[in-house]
Amino acid sequence: MKAVTVPRFGGPEVLRVAAVPDPVPGPGEVRVRVYAAGVQPVDLAIREGDAPAGIELNPGLTPGNEFAGVVDRVGADVEGWAVGDEVLGFRLLGCAAELVVADAARLVRKPSGMPWEHAGSLSASGQTAHIALDALKVGEGDTVLVHGAAGGVGTVAVQLARTRGATVIGTASERNHDYLRELGAIPVTYGEGLVERVRAAAPQGVDAAFDAAGRGALEASVELVADRARIGTVVDYPGALRLGALGIRGERTAARLAELVGLWESGALRLEIADTFPLERVAEAHRLVGAGHVRGKVVLTP
Structure with missing residues (x-):
């Protein structure tokens, strides 16, 4: 698969899109083909080598901490999810890629009417x-x-x-x-x-x-x-x-994300997308977020 990588820490210019091995879901995990992945300020900090509390960063990592897409493989001991399900979810790293493996307990079903860009950019900012x-x-x-x-x-x-x-x-x-x-x-x-x-x-x-x-x-x-x-x-x-x-720090949960999805479905939550970029233009996405004053979210669309 193609994924955004950080071969060395630094500015947006260090970002590369590389071919990396497809991830394989383990027990309790599912693999999702990513249709949209939000870009957060924390992704920029990670790119520069500034680790969140308690996390060790190593060159070669793939940034991105929220995603939406379609389940394409299910690991052992997973109930409630099947290949073809449309989902949104979160993990600490690895979402700026064509495929992502995530804990099945960190997924929420995507409403059929929710645009992919909204689904892929709700978790981090919303939670x-x-x-x-x-x-x-x-x-x-x-x-x-x-x-x-x-x-x-x-x-x-x-x-x-x-x-x-x-x-x-x-x-x-x-x-x-x-x-x-x-x-x-x-x-x-x-x-x-x-x-x-x-x-x-x-x-x-x-x-x-x-x-x-x-x-x-x-x-x-x-x-x-x-x-x-x-x-x-x-x-x-x-x-x-x-x-x-x-x-303020806190733990993201599927229950919290599901509540936000429910608010979106009811019309009580509006989401704004400033711009979307393919993986190959990830450096532009990071520059836009880094410039500040973005209305809403910037989204990658693998």
Whole structure:
């Protein structure tokens, strides 16, 4: 099969598409022919050799941590899945490829009407947003500030907070303000003067803040939210430690992913695709994500 590889750590230029052996599913695993695989900021960090906590990275790895496709082989002791099933799922590495082997317990059935690009890009951003709102205890009547609200994680976080009965203030560049209004958020422009703009948009005060952007978002949040246990980030862990906020991490699960799929089916969750690329243009995909300001997700289509 063809797969994206990282022969050495560095910028997008190090990425290569190579022929590698087809993976074989073991007990409890299935093999999926990949139709779409989202590109996450963490994929860029891994490409540069920056390992997530507790993970050892070696040159030659294949990045990618979410996928959607069709089951083409089933390992021993697998129940509930058969060749031909359309699924979406997740694993830590290896998804930017034509084939991926995954734990059968980490798969969710793809709705027939869900576009492949949506299915392949939901798990990472969607579950990150879900974990964050749980950690911040976002609920009915809260006013929540979402930094980076137009990005992949932010797009989902805004909508999940709205489904929980919260008022959402979202930071974004002005070109994305109408988009945020469509999602149900009150948009504010990031940058100098952010704190004052948020206070004007939320005179009732802000109960919780979620940073999916970095760039000083935590510093602004501590001026706006009284309880630092309700300020969290998934991008600025050193800042969280320094300021007494939450560095949010959590385990992805099929149950959480299935809940997100259900919200999509009900029309309560809209997904946005900024662009799609074949494997051979993976470096362009990484550059686009690395430039920031992407609305929604960037997706590889093997």
